[in-house]
Amino acid sequence: MSEDLHALQRRLAEFAAARDWQQYHTPKNLAAALSVEAAELVEIFQWLTPEESAKVMANPGKAGRVEDEVADVLAYLLQFCEALGIDALAALAAKIERNESRFPAVRSARPDRPREGEE
Numbered sequence: 001m002s003e004d005l006h007a008l009q010r011r012l013a014e015f016a017a018a019r020d021w022q023q024y025h026t027p028k029n030l031a032a033a034l035s036v037e038a039a040e041l042v043e044i045f046q047w048l049t050p051e052e053s054a055k056v057m058a059n060p061g062k063a064g065r066v067e068d069e070v071a072d073v074l075a076y077l078l079q080f081c082e083a084l085g086i087d088a089l090a091a092l093a094a095k096i097e098r099n100e101s102r103f104p105a106v107r108s109a110r111p112d113r114p115r116e117g118e119e
Contacts, residue, residue: 041069
């Protein structure tokens with residue numbers, strides 16, 4: 001895992017330890033907190049059109065809220081991974097590899113050329 005992610009996980013663990021919160025940081029509680037924070041991120045976009053949602057970062061007030069919620073989601077995800085000994089980056093890389101196998105890229109042929117295997 002990236003040293004940056006490890007450093008953030010250490011900071012989060014130190015923050016929780018300094019407040020005696022680690023007793024509450026069980027996988028169940030962290031998963032629930034992660035879900036709540038993800039829902040708060042969704043709430044920002046709830047009634048926006050696709051066009052408005054694409055421009056949300058241009059609004060300083062909303063941009064700050066989005067960044068805060070992204071930070072909360074990432075913080076709880078990193079704490080969850082720490083609690084269960086999951087290397088988040090390795091897990092993501094493995095998932096991408098599985099998805100690449102499960103969902104091969106569809107390449108469209110030019111209209112004047114047959115696709116591979118067609119003639």
